[in-house]
Amino acid sequence: MKHTLSVLVENNPGALSRIAGLFSGRGFNIESLCVAATLDPTLSHMTLTTSGDDLIIEQIIKQLNRLVDVYKVVDVTEEGAYVEREMALIKAKAEAETRAEILRMCDIFRCKVVDVSPKTYTVEVTGPKTKIDAVIELLKPIGIKEIAKTGVIAMSREKKSL
Amino acid sequence: MGAALHKYPGRRLTDSGFLTLTDPWKENDFGLTSFRQKDRFRDFHQYFEVTIMAKMAGKQMFVEALKREGVEVIFGYPGGAIIDLYDALDQDGTIKHVLVRHEQGAAHAADGYARASGRVGVCLATSGPGATNTVTGIATAYMDSVPMVVFTGQVPTALIGNDAFQEVDIVGITRPCTKHNYLVKDIKDLPRVIKAAFYIARTGRPGPVLVDIPKDIQNAKAEFTYDEEIKLRSYEPVLDPHIKQIEKAYQLFEHCKRPILYVGGGAVISGAHEEVRELAELIHAPVATTLMGLGAFPGTHPMNIGMLGMHGTYCANMTMANSDLILAIGARFDDRVTGKVDAFAPHAKIIHIDVDPTSIQKNVKVDIPIVGDCRKALQKLIKVITDNGRPAETWKERFSPWWEQIAAWEKRHPLGYKKDPNVIKPQYVIETLYGMTKGRAIITTEVGQNQMWTAQFYKFDSPRSILTSGGLGTMGYGLPAAIGAQMAFPDRLVIDIAGDGSIQMNIQELATAMEQRLPIKIVILNNQFLGMVRQWQELFYDRRYVATDFTFTPDFVKIADAYSATGLRATRPDEVEDVLKKGLDTPGLVIMEFAIAREEGVFPMVPAGKATTEMLLV
Numbered sequence: 155m156k157h158t159l160s161v162l163v164e165n166n167p168g169a170l171s172r173i174a175g176l177f178s179g180r181g182f183n184i185e186s187l188c189v190a191a192t193l194d195p196t197l198s199h200m201t202l203t204t205s206g207d208d209l210i211i212e213q214i215i216k217q218l219n220r221l222v223d224v225y226k227v228v229d230v231t232e233e234g235a236y237v238e239r240e241m242a243l244i245k246a247k248a249e250a251e252t253r254a255e256i257l258r259m260c261d262i263f264r265c266k267v268v269d270v271s272p273k274t275y276t277v278e279v280t281g282p283k284t285k286i287d288a289v290i291e292l293l294k295p296i297g298i299k300e301i302a303k304t305g306v307i308a309m310s311r312e313k314k315s316l
Numbered sequence: 317m318g319a320a321l322h323k324y325p326g327r328r329l330t331d332s333g334f335l336t337l338t339d340p341w342k343e344n345d346f347g348l349t350s351f352r353q354k355d356r357f358r359d360f361h362q363y364f365e366v367t368i369m370a371k372m373a374g375k376q377m378f379v380e381a382l383k384r385e386g387v388e389v390i391f392g393y394p395g396g397a398i399i400d401l402y403d404a405l406d407q408d409g410t411i412k413h414v415l416v417r418h419e420q421g422a423a424h425a426a427d428g429y430a431r432a433s434g435r436v437g438v439c440l441a442t443s444g445p446g447a448t449n450t451v452t453g454i455a456t457a458y459m460d461s462v463p464m465v466v467f468t469g470q471v472p473t474a475l476i477g478n479d480a481f482q483e484v485d486i487v488g489i490t491r492p493c494t495k496h497n498y499l500v501k502d503i504k505d506l507p508r509v510i511k512a513a514f515y516i517a518r519t520g521r522p523g524p525v526l527v528d529i530p531k532d533i534q535n536a537k538a539e540f541t542y543d544e545e546i547k548l549r550s551y552e553p554v555l556d557p558h559i560k561q562i563e564k565a566y567q568l569f570e571h572c573k574r575p576i577l578y579v580g581g582g583a584v585i586s587g588a589h590e591e592v593r594e595l596a597e598l599i600h601a602p603v604a605t606t607l608m609g610l611g612a613f614p615g616t617h618p619m620n621i622g623m624l625g626m627h628g629t630y631c632a633n634m635t636m637a638n639s640d641l642i643l644a645i646g647a648r649f650d651d652r653v654t655g656k657v658d659a660f661a662p663h664a665k666i667i668h669i670d671v672d673p674t675s676i677q678k679n680v681k682v683d684i685p686i687v688g689d690c691r692k693a694l695q696k697l698i699k700v701i702t703d704n705g706r707p708a709e710t711w712k713e714r715f716s717p718w719w720e721q722i723a724a725w726e727k728r729h730p731l732g733y734k735k736d737p738n739v740i741k742p743q744y745v746i747e748t749l750y751g752m753t754k755g756r757a758i759i760t761t762e763v764g765q766n767q768m769w770t771a772q773f774y775k776f777d778s779p780r781s782i783l784t785s786g787g788l789g790t791m792g793y794g795l796p797a798a799i800g801a802q803m804a805f806p807d808r809l810v811i812d813i814a815g816d817g818s819i820q821m822n823i824q825e826l827a828t829a830m831e832q833r834l835p836i837k838i839v840i841l842n843n844q845f846l847g848m849v850r851q852w853q854e855l856f857y858d859r860r861y862v863a864t865d866f867t868f869t870p871d872f873v874k875i876a877d878a879y880s881a882t883g884l885r886a887t888r889p890d891e892v893e894d895v896l897k898k899g900l901d902t903p904g905l906v907i908m909e910f911a912i913a914r915e916e917g918v919f920p921m922v923p924a925g926k927a928t929t930e931m932l933l934v
Contacts, residue, residue, distance in 0.1 A: 164550055167499070172491060179492045209677065216674040222496040222516060225550040 155231075156185070157211050158238060158308045161200040161218060162226040165191070169223045173200065176221065182206065182214050186240075186305030197225060201307045230308045238308035241280045243268070244290065247297030248275040256296065263289050274299060371537040374503050374529065375404035378467070379411065381510040384542050387411055387438050389429065389803050391422040395442020397469030397482060400534040402440075414803060414832060417824040419446050421796040423453020424822070427462050428800025431783045432758055434587075436518050437464040437800065443471055444482030447528075448489065452790060454524045455493040459787025460608060461585060463522035465513045466494075472532040473501055487528050495523030496551075503536035508546075515546050520553025521672040522585060553671060557688030557696060565643070565667045565684050566700045572641035572665070574718045575601040578624065578653075581608025581786065582646015582670060582690050584779040589613065591694035592645060598701060600712040602722055604632040606647050607771055608786040615775030621722060622731065625653040626922045627768040630729035633920070633928040635722050637661055644668045646690040649679040650787070659927035669693045729920070729933055731772055740889050742766070742841045742912045746773040746813070748892055749839065752900060755781065757809040758801045762794040762818030764848035766841050768918040770813045792821025795838065799825060802834040809837070809900070816842040816869050826879045829905050837899055840909045843916065844869050851917045855932070876907040887911040 163169045170189060177184040185203040192199045204214060211229065218227045230236045248256055248270075256275050260267055263285065269276035279289045283306060290301065372380070378401050382390070389412040394402045405411055416422040419441040426437030437457075441450050447468040457464045471480040487499045496516050498509045506529070513525040569575065583592055589612045596603045596619050603613045604624045613620055622629030624636060636642065642664045647653070649668075654660040657679060667684040668676045676685040686693050705711070733743040746769050759774060760783040761767040767784055776782050783801060785793040794812040802810040812819075819840050829836050846864040853861050876883025882902050886895040892910065899908040920931040 167501075168487065168491070171488070175491055209681075213674065213678060220672065220674050222548070222551045 155207070155211075156203060156205045157232070158201065158203050158230045158236070158306060159215065159218070160228040160230050160308060160310075161202065161224060162192070163198050163200060163221075164223040164225060165196050165198045166223055169198065170200075172221050172223055173202075173218065176217055177204070177214075180213075180217060182210065188305040188307050201230075201305070203306050228310070230310055233310045234313070235311040236308055237311060238282055238306050239280055240283055240286055240304055240306045241278065242286045242290070242301060242303045244277045244279065244293055244298055245274050245300040246277060246293045247299060248273060252296050256293070259289070259292055265289060370539070372540040373404075373537050374506050374534040375400045376408075377503075377506050377538075377540050378510065378529070378534070379404045379408045380540060381507055381542060382411055382438065383408075385436070385510075385514045387436070389414060390438040390440055391416055391425040391429070391800065392440030393417075393419050393422055393442070393446060395444075395446045395469060395482070397443035397471060397531050398440060398446070398467075399469075400531065401467065401469065401529070412803075413440075414799070414828065416796070416799075416828045418822065419449035420453050420792070421799070421822050421825040421828060423450040423464070423466065424456065424790075424793050424796035425800035425803070425825075425828075426464050426466070427453060427457045427793075428760060428783050428797030429804045430457075430462050430464055430800070431460075431797070432780055432801035433804040434780065435463075435804070436514055437462070438467070439464070440467050442469045442482065443486070444484045446482075447484055447486035451490060451493065452788075454490055454526065456785050456788045456790045456793060457524040458493045458495065460581060460785065461522050462524065463518040464524040465510075465517050466524060466526045468526065468528050469534070470499065470528045470530040473530045474532070476530065486526065490526050493524075494526050495521075497526040497528070499528045500530070500533050503533050503538040506533065506538070507540055507542050511543060511546050512548060515548070516551060520551075520555075521582075521670075521675075554673075554687050555671065555689040555692060557669070557686045557693040559696060561684055561686045562693065562696045562700055565686060565697060566704065568641055568665055568667060568684065569599060569701070570705070573715070574639045574721075575599070575641040575643065575715070576635050576639040577601050577603045577613075578606075578636065578642050578644045578647050579603060579609040579612045580606045580645065580647025581612075583609055583612035584646075586646060586671070586690040586692075587779070588645065588691035588694050589779045591691055591698060593617070595694055595698050595701075598698060598708060598711070599705070600708065600715050600719075601643075602635055602719070604628070604636060606650070606653055606786070607767075607784065609647060610771060610782050611776035611779040612646075614777040616777055621726070623771055625650075625928070626655070626924070627772065627918050627920065628653075628922075628928075629726075629731050629772075630920050630931055630933065631722060631725040633922070633931060634725045636664075637927070637929045638721070639664045642666045644670070645694065646670060648675040651679070653928075654679060655922050655926055655928035655930075659929070732934060733916075733919075734934065736913065737889060739913045740886060740892055740910050742769050742843075742910070742916055743773050744889065745839065745841060745892055745896070745910050745912070746770055748896055749811070749813075750774045752896055753809060753811070757781070757811050758783065758798075758805065760784065760794040760797040760801060760810070760812045762812070762814045762821075763789045763791045764815050764818060764846065765843075765851065765916075765918050766813050766815040766818065766847075768848075769841070772918075791818035793818075795819065795822050795829075795836075796825045798836045798838075799829050799832070799834060802829075802836055803832070810834075811837045811839060813839045814841070815847060816840055816844060816866065816872075817846045819872075820870075823875070826875070826881065826905070830879050830881060833904070835904050835906075838905070838907045839896075839899075840872055840907060841912050842869065842872070842909055843912050843914045845914060847916075848918070850915070851921075854915065854917070855921075856923065872907050872909040876905075879905070881905040881907060883907045883909070885909045885911070
């Protein structure tokens, strides 16, 4: 099963490679990895998606926690309700006959055209992975020249108390 | 900082880091009495505001920090990028340095020192090849959870990444085989990094920490502050086990009929040997140890059923396989112990005590995980049992059918070997050695058959009396580890039990031992084979002895002679006792070589990937 983990790590050089090395060294899957600074400049926030059975996920979380640089690990998927987002930039072929269609599609999916050239549109799409996949599928027949994706970032929703 | 300086009124830190007298006021004027006067205090304090800015060079910080950590001896090998630290060590002169002959030897010696004494071992190497040579030693310590701090020199910060002479990314290389590591890029970080390195190395599940110090940092200057305590927000090992888990564990004992205590190296590290014994005697449960757990429970105790695993006793493996409750104490269900995991102790519920949560539920499913220090956990468990449990006799009565079964296994296939009047059996050498030393000795081993025969036929009654590379299985470990152990305990008998293959892997350290005048005794079981691999080839590869037959081996007696040590040799069984006796009685370093039966095997043996009940017997 797919799990999204939120990891707070000390903002030290090498922290990223410790985590990447842990996954490769122990043969765990890593599907995507996003790193960015937090409000506290001494900490970085990593979101990573991985997959495996319960024992493997438990082992991944324990192994992450064992790293001296790791401050906190949260299995967002286990925590209950959460939101996750990914962004993609897609450079699609935009010939005279398809330009209008692309724009219509952008409208439906609430994408943005962020760059235009005589033969291409560059589309920015944000959303859960499923939405991005859908946009890519629709643009494929028209012709995709290039894709850049951010990987998933996620956050637990605030727990409501009764 | 201020507090520390107030102890030395009238003194200030100089550039060299020493406190010397100075006088804005005259010294007479400035004793403790006048210091106590309030009006003087203010002036005094302002005066110190200036003096705490006094700076210290990185190399002096290094020495000062080591002294604060209580380091008495370090093992190392110099080079261009570490020359400044060496110079500072010598200028200071309080820390003993042992010059090895290869950096791998330094790492193993620091490891042996740490395992024998329980203190943090320290080793020192230069950049590049010096650093990479320590890697095997670091990985060895990592696998067996040995507290160790390795300092390496590095090229100056401005050259890092330029493929400079003797530059290597040692922090990158050792990332997966250290508990943590640091590259110090700012002199201001150095004291804190050293403090953290020692703290991380010895706390929680211990392990090696590497600190890489560039040459310019060794000479850069900054203020030196060294905290007594350190707290790292992202590293807080759990030591106190949860009492709820302990109570649940006790409930399982209440309902079990066939328990076993499975004791590993964690019991040695946490100093839980007395608690292990207390618990075993309290509930009358059999105890089996792993290779790393030898000595955590007396080898001569009637409730000790022997070592577990690939070359464990028939009795221990059968007991484990048929148990209905396993209490694992600081053990990690290694593949050499479990054999085929699917067939491992199918009827057993498992309680697992370990300070490292990742060890729990890694290889087998555990019913009651207990995260915490083994000793603390056992103390709590013993208390719960004595408060609520049955009296000792009831436990004994309850498990008596289980003990009958265990005795039957023990009787069916006791540990043994076929004696031979014409050729020396290695087991006989170990037995005789044990008879002569009776637990006085610290034994180190190399890896392979020599290690397994030692584990089987030498009885270890106290913890930290066997030093062996269990996890990584590093040939060449024994001799340098013996050097470390002998440095920690100059008055104890230290014996390295070696094979003719593995002794040659770090044989250069004989020079180190001789230079330090260490009276280490080395037993070489010479079968002119890489015996353990040969044994596998015999059993599983139709006796095709590929690359395991040493058609040439050196004359070890002459080697001893070349190093100005004593060399003795036995080629017939009736010489064994004399050689051992003479060897142990001779002062100084002695090599005792035994020409053993060439194709002797280690049995019982669980073939790799088989269930532990499928043992090959003698």
